[in-house]
Amino acid sequence: xxxxxxxxxxxxxxxxxxxxxxxxxxxxxxxxxxxxxxxxxxxxxxxxxxxxxxxxxxxxxxxxxxxxxxxxxxxxxxxxxxxxxxxxxxxxxxxxxxxxxxxxxxxxxxxxxxxxxxxxxxxxxxxxxxxxxxxxxxxxxxxxxxxxxxxxxxxxxxxxxxxxxxxxxxxxxxxxxxxxxxxxxxxxxxxxxxxxxxxxxxxxxxxxxxxxxxxxxxxxxxxxxxxxxxxxxxxxxxxxxxxxxxxxxxxxxxxxxxxxxxxxxxxxxxxxxxxxxxxxxxxxxxxxxxxxxxxxxxxxxxxxxxxxxxxxxxxxxxxxxxxxxxxxxxxxxxxxxxxxxxxxxxxxxxxxxxxxxxxxxxxxxxxx
Amino acid sequence: xxxxxxxxxxxxxxxxxxxxxxxxxxxxxxxxxxxxxxxxxxxxxxxxxxxxxxxxxxxxxxxxxxxxxxxxxxxxxxxxxxxxxxxxxxxxxxxxxxxxxxxxxxxxxxxxxxxxxxxxxxxxxxxxxxxxxxxxxxxxxxxxxxxxxxxxxxxxxxxxxxxxxxxxxxxxxxxxxxxxxxxxxxxxxxxxxxxxxxxxxxxxxxxxxxxxxxxxxxxxxxxxxxxxxxxxxxxxxxxxxxxxxxxxxxxxxxxxxxxxxxxxxxxxxxxxxxxxxxxxxxxxxxxxxxxxxxxxxxxxxxxxxxxxxxxxxxxxxxxxxxxxxxxxxxxxxxxxxxxxxxxxxxxxxxxxxxxxxxxxxxxxxxxx
DNA sequence: TCCCGAAGTTCGATTTAAATG
DNA sequence: GCATTTAAATCGAACTTCGGG
Numbered sequence: 001x002x003x004x005x006x007x008x009x010x011x012x013x014x015x016x017x018x019x020x021x022x023x024x025x026x027x028x029x030x031x032x033x034x035x036x037x038x039x040x041x042x043x044x045x046x047x048x049x050x051x052x053x054x055x056x057x058x059x060x061x062x063x064x065x066x067x068x069x070x071x072x073x074x075x076x077x078x079x080x081x082x083x084x085x086x087x088x089x090x091x092x093x094x095x096x097x098x099x100x101x102x103x104x105x106x107x108x109x110x111x112x113x114x115x116x117x118x119x120x121x122x123x124x125x126x127x128x129x130x131x132x133x134x135x136x137x138x139x140x141x142x143x144x145x146x147x148x149x150x151x152x153x154x155x156x157x158x159x160x161x162x163x164x165x166x167x168x169x170x171x172x173x174x175x176x177x178x179x180x181x182x183x184x185x186x187x188x189x190x191x192x193x194x195x196x197x198x199x200x201x202x203x204x205x206x207x208x209x210x211x212x213x214x215x216x217x218x219x220x221x222x223x224x225x226x227x228x229x230x231x232x233x234x235x236x237x238x239x240x241x242x243x244x245x246x247x248x249x250x251x252x253x254x255x256x257x258x259x260x261x262x263x264x265x266x267x268x269x270x271x272x273x274x275x276x277x278x279x280x281x282x283x284x285x286x287x288x289x290x291x292x293x294x295x296x297x298x299x300x301x302x303x304x305x306x307x308x309x310x311x312x313x314x315x316x317x318x319x320x321x322x323x324x325x326x327x328x329x330x331x332x333x334x335x336x337x338x339x340x341x342x343x344x345x346x347x348x349x350x351x352x353x354x355x356x357x358x359x360x361x362x363x364x365x366x367x368x
Numbered sequence: 369x370x371x372x373x374x375x376x377x378x379x380x381x382x383x384x385x386x387x388x389x390x391x392x393x394x395x396x397x398x399x400x401x402x403x404x405x406x407x408x409x410x411x412x413x414x415x416x417x418x419x420x421x422x423x424x425x426x427x428x429x430x431x432x433x434x435x436x437x438x439x440x441x442x443x444x445x446x447x448x449x450x451x452x453x454x455x456x457x458x459x460x461x462x463x464x465x466x467x468x469x470x471x472x473x474x475x476x477x478x479x480x481x482x483x484x485x486x487x488x489x490x491x492x493x494x495x496x497x498x499x500x501x502x503x504x505x506x507x508x509x510x511x512x513x514x515x516x517x518x519x520x521x522x523x524x525x526x527x528x529x530x531x532x533x534x535x536x537x538x539x540x541x542x543x544x545x546x547x548x549x550x551x552x553x554x555x556x557x558x559x560x561x562x563x564x565x566x567x568x569x570x571x572x573x574x575x576x577x578x579x580x581x582x583x584x585x586x587x588x589x590x591x592x593x594x595x596x597x598x599x600x601x602x603x604x605x606x607x608x609x610x611x612x613x614x615x616x617x618x619x620x621x622x623x624x625x626x627x628x629x630x631x632x633x634x635x636x637x638x639x640x641x642x643x644x645x646x647x648x649x650x651x652x653x654x655x656x657x658x659x660x661x662x663x664x665x666x667x668x669x670x671x672x673x674x675x676x677x678x679x680x681x682x683x684x685x686x687x688x689x690x691x692x693x694x695x696x697x698x699x700x701x702x703x704x705x706x707x708x709x710x711x712x713x714x715x716x717x718x719x720x721x722x723x724x725x726x727x728x729x730x731x732x733x734x735x736x
Numbered sequence: 737t738c739c740c741g742a743a744g745t746t747c748g749a750t751t752t753a754a755a756t757g
Numbered sequence: 758g759c760a761t762t763t764a765a766a767t768c769g770a771a772c773t774t775c776g777g778g
Binding site: 068096102116 | 434439441442457480483484649672
C-alpha cells in the first residue's frame with residue numbers, strides 16, 4: 001500500500017514541464033516582451049489595448065504560468081526575502097512575536113526565511129552569513145537574551161540592510177529596535193502589590209548582565225521611593241547567568257528556598273520573569289505556603305504558561321505580537337525607503353508599553 | 369544620535385558594489401569559466417593545477433565574492449529552499465518540532481521558508497501556493513490539527529515535491545508522515561494509573577473529528593480489557609471541536625466541573641492532552657480537590673508548560689524534536705533521491721514511540 | 737576523459753531602444 | 758508624432774564544446 005503503483009495521471013506524469021513566459025507568448029501570439037509588460041502591469045501597459053492584455057492573461061492562466069522567481073530576482077535585484085533570526089524558538093516568549101511578524105508579512109509579497117541561533121554566537125554568525133548570501137532584503141532579530149557584540153551589528157549597518165532588533169534594550173546602538181518599557185512594567189508590578197497592601201516584598205532580580213534587569217530594578221526603586229517603601233536587602237536575590245530559558249525556572253525554585261532559609265517574613269514576591277515566578281510557585285507549594293493565601297506572586301512577560309498555571313499568574317504583559325508586527329512593518333518600510341533613496345537610514349528605537357494582567361496569584365496579604 | 373552623521377567608512381559607503389564572478393576572473397587573471405569550475409569544485413577542477421585554484425580562491429576571498437543564488441538557481445534549477453508550514457506557531461507542541469527541523473537543516477545547505485497557516489484552510493492554500501511559486505524543493509507540514517482535505521495533498525504528490533506531514537494519523541494517505549503511536553501512548557498512561565492502584569478513572573477524550581482521539585481511546589480500551597478494568601461511561605466525557613489550542617484548557621475546566629456535578633467517585637483523571645489536563649487541575653483546585661492527594665491527573669504530549677506547572681504534570685511524551693529532525697532528514701533524502709531518478713517516490717509512514725514521564729500529578733489513591 | 741583554459745550558449749525573466757503602420 | 762509591438766541586451770552563474778600544449 002505504501003509505495004504501490006501509481007495508476008492515474010496519464011500524460012503529465014513525472015516532472016512538471018515548467019511553462020515559461022515564452023510559452024505564454026507563443027500561446028497568445030504576442031512577443032515575450034508584451035507578455036512581460038502586461039503580466040507585470042508595467043508602465044508601458046497603458047498603451048496596450050485591453051483586448052491584447054486579456055488574451056495574454058488568459059493564455060497565462062490556461063497554461064498555468066508561474067513566473068520564475070530566480071530569473072526575476074536576477075534582474076530586479078530584489079529577493080522578496082526577509083530574514084528572521086530567533087535566538088531560541090524554545091522560549092515561549094518568542095512564539096507570539098513570530099506570529100506577529102508573520103501576520104504583517106502575510107499581507108506583503110515578502111517571504112520569511114527562518115533561522116534559530118540557539119543563543120550561540122557561532123550559529124548566529126553562520127546563519128547571518130547564510131541570510132546575507134541569500135540576499136535577504138531585511139532582517140528581524142528576536143533576541144530573548146543578548147550576547148551580540150556591537151561589531152556584528154555595525155557590520156549589518158555597513159551592508160546597508162534594514163534591520164530591527166526585538167528584545168533587550170541595548171542602550172545607544174546603531175541598529176533599530178523594538179523594546180519594552182521595562183521600567184514602566186516593573187513600576188506597575190510593584191505598584192499592584194503595594195496597592196493590595198503588601199509592604200514586605202521579596203524580589204528575585206534577573207541576571208546582572210541582562211540589561212532588562214537594571215531597568216526593571218530602576219522601575220521598582222522609582223515606585224518604592226515615591227511611596228517611601230523600604231526594600232529589605234535580605235529579600236533581594238539575583239538570578240544566575242544563563243541563556244537557557246528553563247534555568248530561570250530552576251533559579252526561581254532555588255532562590256525561594258534560599259529566601260525561606262533566611263527566615264525573613266515576606267507577604268509577596270516579585271519575580272524577574274514568569275519562568276522565575278512559576279519556579280517560585282513550585283518552591284512555595286513544596287514548602288506548604290499557599291499562593292496567594294500566604295504569599296502573593298507576580299511575574300513578568302505573560303508568556304503562555306502564565307495563564308494556564310494554577311493559580312493563574314498575575315504578571316506584566318509584553319505586547320509580544322504587536323512587537324513582532326511592528327518590527328516587520330518597520331523593516332518593510334525601510335526597504336521601501338531604501339528603494340527610493342539609497343544610503344544609510346536613520347535608526348529608530350520604539351518603546352512599547354507593558355500592561356498589568358491580574359490573575360489569581362496576587363491578593364491582599366492576610367493579617368497576621 | 370539616532371540618525372547622526374556617519375563618519376567612518378570612507379570609500380565603500382552606501383551600497384555594496386556586488387562583486388561578480390567576472391570580477392574574480394579579472395582579478396585572478398583567469399576566465400570566468402575557470403573561476404566557476406574551481407569555486408564549485410566541479411569535476412573538471414581535477415585537471416586544474418593547485419596554483420591556479422589557489423590564486424582564484426584568493427582573489428575571490430580578497431574581493432569578498434559571494435555567488436548570486438538567483439543566477440545559480442536559474443541554471444541549476446535547484447532553489448535550496450525547504451518550505452515549512454506550521455498550523456499554529458502558538459501551540460507549544462509545535463515549537464520543539466521546529467527546533468528539530470532546524471537542527472537537521474542547519475547541517476545541510478538548505479534554508480527554511482517559514483509559514484503559519486493559523487489553522488485556516490484559506491491561509492494554508494495561499495501559503496502553499498507561495499511556497500510552490502518560490503520553487504521550494506520540499507515541504508514539511510507541522511499539523512497539530514487536521515482540516516486538510518485529501519485533494520490538496522494529492523495535488524502535492526502530483527507536483528512531485530517531497531512532502532512529509534508531522535502530526536495526526538490520517539489513515540491511508542498518499543503523503544509521507546511522521547506520527548506518534550497514540551495507541552501505545554494511551555496504553556502506557558492508563559497502565560501507569562492502574563499500576564498505582566487506581567480503579568475509578570475518569571476520562572476526557574478529544575474531539576471526535578480528530579483521528580488521535582480514536583487511537584488513544586483504542587489504547588485505553590486495550591489496556592482496560594487486558595486487565596478486566598471496567599470503564600464507567602458516566603466518567604467519560606468528550607472535548608468539543610475547536611482548532612484553538614487554548615480551547616482544550618477551557619474544555620478541561622468545564623468538563624471537570626461537569627464531572628464533579630455528576631457526583632460519581634473517581635480517584636484519577638486521564639486527559640486527552642496536557643492543555644486539557646492543566647485545565648482539569650485548575651478546576652480541581654478550585655473545587656478544593658488536591659492533586660495528586662485526592663485525585664491523580666495524567667496528560668498527553670508533554671508540552672513545555674507540563675513540566676513547569678505545579679504540581680508537575682505526569683504525561684506521555686511525544687518525542688517532538690526527534691519527529692521534526694526525522695521529517696527534515698526524510699525530506700532531504702527524498703530530494704536527493706529525486707535528483708537521481710525522477711518520478712513519484714514511495715510514501716513512507718513513520719510511527720514514533722511515546723514515553724511515560726512521571727512527575728508529581730500522579731500518586732497512589734488514598735484509601736477511603 | 738592527457739592537461740589546461742576559454743569562448744559561447746543557456747537558464748527565464750526585465751527593460752531599453754527601436755520598428756511598424 | 759502616436760499607438761502598438763518587438764528585437765536585443767542584460768542580470769550572474771553553470772555547462773558544453775572546443776583549441777592548444
